[in-house]
Structures are given as C-alpha cells and as structure tokens.
Amino acid sequence: MCISRGFAPRSTRTSSSPCCIRFGELVIRYARLINLLKTSTFRLAVLYLALFAASAITLLAYVYWNTAGFLVRQTDEAVQAEITGLAEQYAQGGLPLLVHTVIQRSRDPGQGLYLVTGPNGQVLAGNLDVRPTAAPGPDGWMDFFYNRKVVDRVEVKAARARAFVLPEGFFLLVGRDVQERRIIESLITNALFWAIGLTAALGLAGGLVMSRNMLARVDAINRISSGIMRGDLSQRLPIAGTGDELDQLARNLNAMLDQIEALMTGMRQVTDNVAHDLRSPLNRLRSRLEVTLLKDASPEEYRQALERTIVEADNLLTTFNALLMIARAEAGSLRESMNVIDPAAIVADATELYEPLAEESGLRLEVEVQTGLAVNGNRELLSQAVINLLDNAIKHGRPQAEGVEPLIAVSVKPDAVGRVLISVADHGAGIPQEERAHVLERFVRLESSRNTPGSGLGLSLVAAVVRLHGGQLALDDNNPGLRATISLPPVAL
Numbered sequence: 309m310c311i312s313r314g315f316a317p318r319s320t321r322t323s324s325s326p327c328c329i330r331f332g333e334l335v336i337r338y339a340r341l342i343n344l345l346k347t348s349t350f351r352l353a354v355l356y357l358a359l360f361a362a363s364a365i366t367l368l369a370y371v372y373w374n375t376a377g378f379l380v381r382q383t384d385e386a387v388q389a390e391i392t393g394l395a396e397q398y399a400q401g402g403l404p405l406l407v408h409t410v411i412q413r414s415r416d417p418g419q420g421l422y423l424v425t426g427p428n429g430q431v432l433a434g435n436l437d438v439r440p441t442a443a444p445g446p447d448g449w450m451d452f453f454y455n456r457k458v459v460d461r462v463e464v465k466a467a468r469a470r471a472f473v474l475p476e477g478f479f480l481l482v483g484r485d486v487q488e489r490r491i492i493e494s495l496i497t498n499a500l501f502w503a504i505g506l507t508a509a510l511g512l513a514g515g516l517v518m519s520r521n522m523l524a525r526v527d528a529i530n531r532i533s534s535g536i537m538r539g540d541l542s543q544r545l546p547i548a549g550t551g552d553e554l555d556q557l558a559r560n561l562n563a564m565l566d567q568i569e570a571l572m573t574g575m576r577q578v579t580d581n582v583a584h585d586l587r588s589p590l591n592r593l594r595s596r597l598e599v600t601l602l603k604d605a606s607p608e609e610y611r612q613a614l615e616r617t618i619v620e621a622d623n624l625l626t627t628f629n630a631l632l633m634i635a636r637a638e639a640g641s642l643r644e645s646m647n648v649i650d651p652a653a654i655v656a657d658a659t660e661l662y663e664p665l666a667e668e669s670g671l672r673l674e675v676e677v678q679t680g681l682a683v684n685g686n687r688e689l690l691s692q693a694v695i696n697l698l699d700n701a702i703k704h705g706r707p708q709a710e711g712v713e714p715l716i717a718v719s720v721k722p723d724a725v726g727r728v729l730i731s732v733a734d735h736g737a738g739i740p741q742e743e744r745a746h747v748l749e750r751f752v753r754l755e756s757s758r759n760t761p762g763s764g765l766g767l768s769l770v771a772a773v774v775r776l777h778g779g780q781l782a783l784d785d786n787n788p789g790l791r792a793t794i795s796l797p798p799v800a801l
Contacts, residue, residue, distance in 0.1 A: 357511030364507055368500045375496060379489045383468055384449070390420060390482045391470060403478060407433045419485040421454070421467055427477030439479065444471060451486075466490050525554055541569045586624065593620045630765040634750070637689060637772035646777075648799050649687050651728055652677040652720050658694045659718055666702050670714055671734075677720040681728050683796045685777045693773040696766040697732040697792050705734030705789065712788060726798050727779075733791040744783040770794070 390413075398406040410422045410433040423434035431437070442452035448470050455462050469483020528546050535543045544565060545558040600613040659675045666673045683690075701716045717733045739747055746752055748771040752764050767781075770792075774781045779796040 354512075357508065360511065361504060361507050365500075365504055368496075368503055372493075372496045372500060376493050379492065383484050383486055383489060386420075387468070387470060387482055387484055391472075394480070394482060398474075403474065406480070410434055419488075421469055421481070421483040421485060423479070423481040425479045432478075434481070436481065439481070440467075440469070440471075450483075456485075522554075529554075529558065536565065541565060541572060586627065589620050589624060593617055596620075627765065630769055631750075633689070633692065634765065634769050634772045637769070637776045643776070646684050646686050648682050649685055649690070650679070651681055651683055651690070651730055651796070652679050654687065654691050655694055655718060655720050655730060658691060658698055662695070662698045662702065666698075666716060669702050669706070671702060671705060672713075672715050674715055674717045676718070678722070681720065681722060682799045683728050683777070684799045685796065686773075689773045689776065693770040693794065694730060694732070696770050697794075700766055700792075701732050701734040701736070701790075705736035707735045708737050708788070722798070723795070728796045728798050730794040730796070731791060733786045733789060735786065735789040738785060738788060738790040739783060747783075748781070767792075 394406060394409060397409045401408075407424055410424050413420060414422050414433065414435040421434075421436055423436040423439060424432045425439055426432055429439065436454060440450065440452040440454065442450045444450040449468060450471065451466065451468050453464050454467050456465055457463075465485055465487040467483050468486045469481050471479065471481045474480055525546070525548065532543050532545050544562045547555050547558050547562075549555065596613060596616060600610065605613070655675070655677055659673055663673050698716070698718070705714075705716055707714055712735045715735055717731070719729070719731045721729055721731075723729050748767050750765055750768045752768075771781050774794055774796075777796055779794055782793045782795065784791045784793065
C-alpha cells in the first residue's frame with residue numbers, strides 16, 4: 309500500500325508514486341506468471357518433465373543398485389576367499405600356523421583386515437588393535453568402524469568382516485576396508501540427486517521459456533482475432549516464419565480470412581451493383597406501365613406494352629437467376645451432385661444450340677473435340693459456363709478489321725500434364741490485359757460492350773463454376789480477339 313505523508317503538499321500527492329508503480333509491475337508480472345502456468349504448453353512440458361525425470365531416476369537407480377550390489381558382492385567374495393585360505397591353514401597346522409599366516413598377511417594387508425585374539429582378549433596377530441564391538445547380523449556379517457593411523461593422524465574408516473570363535477576361546481576376524489566403496493556409493497547417490505534436481509530445474513526453466521514464447525504467439529493471435537471479431541477484416545494473424553503448427557494454422561486462418569473478406573467485399577459489391585443496375589430497368593418498367601395506364605390506348609398498344617414489360621421482367625429474372633447460380637457455385641452446395649461427365653458431349657450440345665445464332669450474326673463455329681476425356685463436375689453448371697463463353701464470343705467476336713476471318717473456334721483437348729482444356733476463341737476486339745481480372749467481377753461491363761444486351765454476370769458465373777470444380781479460367785490474346793480457356797482436373801475412367 310502506498311501512503312502519502314500528511315504534511316506533503318496536496319499538489320505533490322499523486323497515485324503514480326514509485327512504490328505504486330513497483331506494486332503495479334509486480335501485479336502484472338504475477339498475473340503473467342499465473343497465465344503462463346495455466347498454459348497447455350507448460351502443463352505438457354511438466355508432464356514430459358515428470359516422464360523424463362521418472363525415466364532418469366529409474367535408470368540411475370538401476371545403475372546405483374547394480375554398482376553397489378557389485379561392490380558388495382566383490383567385497384564379500386574377497387573376504388570369503390580369505391576365510392577359505394585361513395581355514396585351510398588352520399586345518400593343516402592348527403592355531404600356530406593360523407597366527408603365522410595372519411601375521412604375514414597383515415604386513416601388506418592392502419584392504420584386508422585381520423585379527424586373532426586369545427581367550428583373555430589379548431591380540432595375537434592382525435592389523436586391528438581391538439576387537440570390534442559390533443554384533444554380527446543374521447548372515448554372519450558385521451559392519452563397523454575402526455581407527456587407522458595415517459602419518460600424523462588417525463582416520464576412522466568403515467569395514468565389513470566375518471568373525472569366528474575358535475576352540476579354547478580364541479577369536480578370528482577376517483574382513484576388508486570398505487571406505488572406498490562407501491565413497492563411491494556416496495558419489496553415485498549425490499550424482500543421482502543432482503541429476504534429478506538439475507533435470508527438474510532445467511525442465512521447469514525450459515517449460516517456462518517454451519510456454520512464454522507460445523503464450524506470446526497465442527496472445528498475438530487472440531489480440532488479432534479480437535480485432536477481427538470487432539469487424540476489422542483487414543487484420544491478419546502474425547506468422548513467425550518457423551514453419552511450425554502455429555505458422556501453418558495462421559496461414560490457413562489468413563487464407564480463410566482472405567476468402568471471407570473477398571466474399572464480404574463481393575457481397576457489398578453485389579448489393580451496390582444490384583441496386584444500381586436493377587433500378588433502371590425497374591424504373592423503365594414502372595414508367596411504361598404508368599404511361600400506358602394514363603392514356604387511352606387500343607388493345608394492340610396494351611398488348612405491346614405488356615410484351616415489353618414481360619421482356620423486361622425476363623431480363624430481371626435472368627439476372628437474378630445468374631446471381632443465384634453464382635451464389636450456389638461459390639457456396640459449394642452443388643459439390644454433392646457432381647459425377648463423372650464427358651466434357652466433349654457438353655461442348656457438342658452447346659455448339660449445336662448456338663450454331664444457328666452464330667450464323668445469323670455472320671460468324672462461323674469451328675468445333676474440335678477429343679473424346680475419351682472425363683471430369684468430375686456438375687453437368688448443368690459446366691454447360692452454363694460453356695454457353696456463357698459462346699454467348700460472349702457471338703456478341704463480341706465480330707472482326708474489327710478487314711480480312712480477318714469471322715470465326716469462333718471451340719475445342720476440347722488435354723494439356724501436357726493431362727488437365728482437360730475447354731477453349732472458346734474469337735477474332736473480335738478482345739479484352740485489354742489490365743481489364744481481364746476486372747471483367748470476372750459481377751456487373752462489370754467494358755465501355756465497348758455497353759450497347760450490347762447483357763447484365764455483366766456471364767464471366768462472373770464462369771469463374772465461379774470453374775472455382776467450384778477446382779479448375780482455372782484464363783483469358784488470353786487470340787491475336788486478334790480473345791481466347792477463354794477453362795482448365796479442369798481430369799478423372800480416370
């Protein structure tokens with residue numbers, strides 16, 4: 309708590325004093341630490357740490373158990389070998405030979421310990437000064453400490469031995485110094501504890517670092533997502549460039565946001581274009597009916613007015629049907645109705661339907677199809693796409709210069725990688741390079757086509773149908789004219 313002194317001037321009292329700032333920083337750090345500990349990354353790191361620590365403890369315990377056991381067995385076997393040798397000496401020469409052998413072995417004992425005492429406890433031979441007071445265990449072994457003189461000091465060392473009471477009250481002890489073994493066991497035990505401690509510390513530190521990095525990236529994603537949910541669709545999730553799962557997720561979400569933004573923009577454009585482009589025909593329709601009703605007209609004039617009204621209504625219905633078909637294609641709701649179809653048959657039917665109209669317009673249709681091809685698609689939508697391309701070619705495919713053949717070439721063939729190409733080419737005015745992406749939008753009509761009938765939805769529908777089928781629509785120069793090519797993935801028959 310921050311308390312201002314009572315005699316301080318009122319103007320100098322402020323809530324942003326150093327202690328308040330420090331307290332606020334501590335609160336923020338504490339909150340961040342709590343959030344850090346709650347992350348799934350930290351919990352996963354702790355879980356992996358627990359598994360790794362358990363594995364390390366098991367491994368080190370196994371090593372310790374085997375090492376300590378081996379050293380104990382080695383000590384016991386060495387003592388047992390000494391006992392066997394002394395027993396043979398005692399059997400051959402009795403107590404004098406046993407004492408003599410112990411005296412000899414005590415002169416260079418190494419780690420061996422020996423002691424022979426008489427009935428009164430006096431030391432007869434050996435390198436121990438006194439008889440140990442430790443009681444032997446059930447297995448006959450005793451562990452005790454003894455004093456050993458080293459230069460100018462006395463060291464207390466550990467030993468392990470077996471003792472025997474000989475006839476007439478004599479006592480024999482045979483053992484080994486196990487101080488080095490105890491040191492080794494202590495080193496292994498310390499290493500075990502240090503390994504466990506370091507593993508836990510490093511694991512926790514690594515978990516905190518990983519969680520902090522992960523939390524920072526997740527916080528950035530949450531922050532951007534909050535902005536997007538507030539309506540700012542221009543924001544995109546950050547990509548760290550590491551290529552990990554979060555980067556992949558961010559790329560997919562950004563692609564989804566691009567698609568959503570494109571759909572929202574398209575929806576706004578459609579709404580604006582529908583309001584703008586349909587207002588004029590509706591006004592004409594209403595004005596014609598008003599004019600017809602305001603004057604006395606003959607039945608024939610009424611009939612003509614109604615016929616023109618029906619034509620206007622048909623145009624409006626055609627526009628709405630095209631919009632609905634584009635919406636269905638972009639929504640992907642017709643994917644379930646797709647099956648294997650022959651693109652050559654679709655093109656043949658469409659060209660047969662439009663050949664009389666092309667002849668009336670002074671154009672010649674040239675059709676070249678390759679049979680045996682197949683695509684997975686919706687027959688109605690693909691037929692409508694081909695019809696739209698043919699309709700555009702007939703409307704705008706008249707040659708603009710003398711000596712150019714009035715030809716519309718339609719073909720179906722595979723490309724070098726096996727994709728099915730449906731192409732419609734004319735020798736008309738074509739579309740400028742900078743306008744080719746623009747004409748695929750809804751209600752877009754170039755200045756050169758303002759005087760021809762249409763709503764500006766033909767190529768938009770073709771593009772939507774091609775995207776639904778996983779294909780591509782390309783608008784290229786035909787030198788002169790335009791070549792529109794639909795590329796579709798093939799299906800093996």
